[in-house]
Amino acid sequence: MLESKLYIEGGRSLQGEISVSGAKNSSLPILAAALMHGGTSVIHNCPTLSDVYSALRILSSLGCKCKREGKTVTVDAKNVTGCEISEALMREMRSSIVFLGAILSRTHRCRLSFPGGCELGPRPIDIHLHALKKLGVKIIEDHGVLDCSLTGRPQAADITLPLPSVGATENIMLLAATGDGTTVIRNAAKEPEICDLASFLTSCGAQVTGAGSTTVCIKGTESLHPSAHTVMPDRIVAATYMGAAAITGGELMINHVTPSDMYSTMAVFEQMGCGVYPYSDRIFITAKKPLKAVKTIRTTFYPGFPTDCQPIVMAALCKAKGTSMIVENIFENRFRAADELNRLGADIKAEGKVAVIEGVKALSGASVMAHDLRAGAALVLGGLAAEGTTTISNIAYIDRGYESIERELSACGALIKRM
Secondary structure: OOOOOEEEEOOOOOEEEEEOOEOHHHHHHHHHHOOOOOOEEEEEOOOOOHHHHHHHHHHHHOOOEEEEEOOEEEEEOOOOOOOEOOHHHHOOOHHHHHHHHHHHHHHOEEEEEOOOOOOOOOOOHHHHHHHHHHOOOEEEEEOOEEEEEOOOOOEOOEEEOOOOOHHHHHHHHHHHOOOEOEEEEEOOOOOHHHHHHHHHHHHOOOEEEOOOOOEEEEEOOOOOOOOEEEOOEOHHHHHHHHHHHHHHOOEEEEEOOOHHHOHHHHHHHHHOOOEEEEOOOEEEEEOOOOOEOOOEEEEOOOOOEOHHHHHHHHHHHOOOEOEEEEEOOOOOOOOOHHHHHHHOOOEEEEEOOEEEEEOOOOOEOOEEEOOOHHHHHHHHHHHHHOEOEEEEEOOHHHHOOOOOHHHHHHOOOOEEEEO
């Protein structure tokens, strides 16, 4: 089968409005939570992404009936019979590990292999496993397969995470929601997506307090009930379109966002010299002035600057006057966009945790390849600003997190098409 590619004729300033989809990193744990009761959940604003379809395939393999109508997904979990996720399905995305807590909550047994997805370096799954053991889960590892079992309801526990892992926080919340007693998570992740999952669980009858802080308390309940929920906006997609406006010297109104989730990202674009104007549910960004370098950007846990936005900002800084530095503190392999951006004429030197970006006056079109989701988005930004034609291959990575990115950008004046 021939691979699709993106073709971009660069050098056009973006103008107009773009609406942001529901958050990928929120919809996946919420879909996992939908199998924890025996009814039908209705999930609104659920993005049309390959990762979401992978999650729906996992749910279907477990016995759920899933249906999508536009932006709404329904999950009928009445006849959940399975407790095993095949290796093929696990390899489709890294976030598949979040199904572990949900399946254990529903069936008290789960078999799965280690997850796949973007190769960003080690994501310590042992944090998940250690926490679940404290909730009473017995885990046997056999040649890359985890065989997990639970006798009765999960037991209450006081869990201190070694680092504020989003996935581990979610897995504990999912399993502890039906536990016997109150579970406390200390050093919990504070990301907005944690709050969105807590909101859905609460609407299903769970008792979750403290989401968004370092300490989350989950008072277990014997059973949950079905509910409806609207997924929060995707703050990383919003940041990507801010980057597109910045690198092309354009102006965009970005609709359906929550600006209060994006303060650290907005601050970086302001430091570049962009005008950033947040409203209640949208952000206007203007980049009519030449971009300026940003001395140092350090990725860290929320509410700090997000690692997912780092490749996006790196791309924009390629056109900024002066020298910028990015320190990546979350993932080892998060500079995979650097070499490909250099093919477009950027001047990036990356070693270890540090990347130094010398701004250039112009980028030139070339053939490049996406190596992970956000690196792929960074190459789209580079192509938008480059003179001539840029061809991006391996765009299946981009489709994991962006709904028809070429359609949204074309509506704002970009010359970009999929072939």
